[in-house]
Amino acid sequence: MGYTLYGNTNTRAFRVVWMLEELGLEYTHVQDAPHGENVRRVSPLGKIPVLQDGEAIIPDSGAILTYLSDKHGRFTAPAGTPERGQQDAMTFRILDELDAVVWTAARHTFVLPKEDRIGEVKPTCAKEFGRNFEAICAEMKGDYLMGDELTVPDILLVHCSSWARMAKFPPPPESFKAYFNRIRSRPGFQAAAAKSAG
């Protein structure tokens, strides 16, 4: 029994598709929406993505990326090393400072019931996201966030930047452009983007 990924590619499931493609793994992809019937069958929470590995069910994009990279020993520093501590610090920082901020804007634009949305929150999120994005890009250690190799936080950073573009947040810092061109030339990213488009 191999991997099964639940979740549409226009959600955080894209992150997992990208990782699976980078790792060159076979997987079944169930293109279900949040709270879809297939998703609920494996994860009552209904949130996507969810990864099934044999009998094991693993929700949460950050957890899944970490699981896959540890299991296959690629795109991560080894667990229990200082480098991994630093990498995880960047992972959690991106989730706190970018993912949560752009997601708050999205919730108040199209996710929450209309009566619960506060439109004024969006410009504040855009400003905060821009500040955080710039600071993170300024700390890039090499061709990729943590040095010479792609690691888990790169996948999160690039995905959050695509959501920021869709939310019409201010453009990314100048230094992000060359980095993104490097990302774009990766066959794993191209394969994931092609699945997302198709």
Ligand SMILES: N[C@@H](CCC(=O)N[C@@H](CS)C(=O)NCC(=O)O)C(=O)O
């Ligand atoms: N921290 C989780 C968040 C998962 C999440 O909220 N996913 C969205 C789609 S991108 C969803 O399923 N939303 C439905 C809901 O919140 O009930 C992750 O990174 O996977």
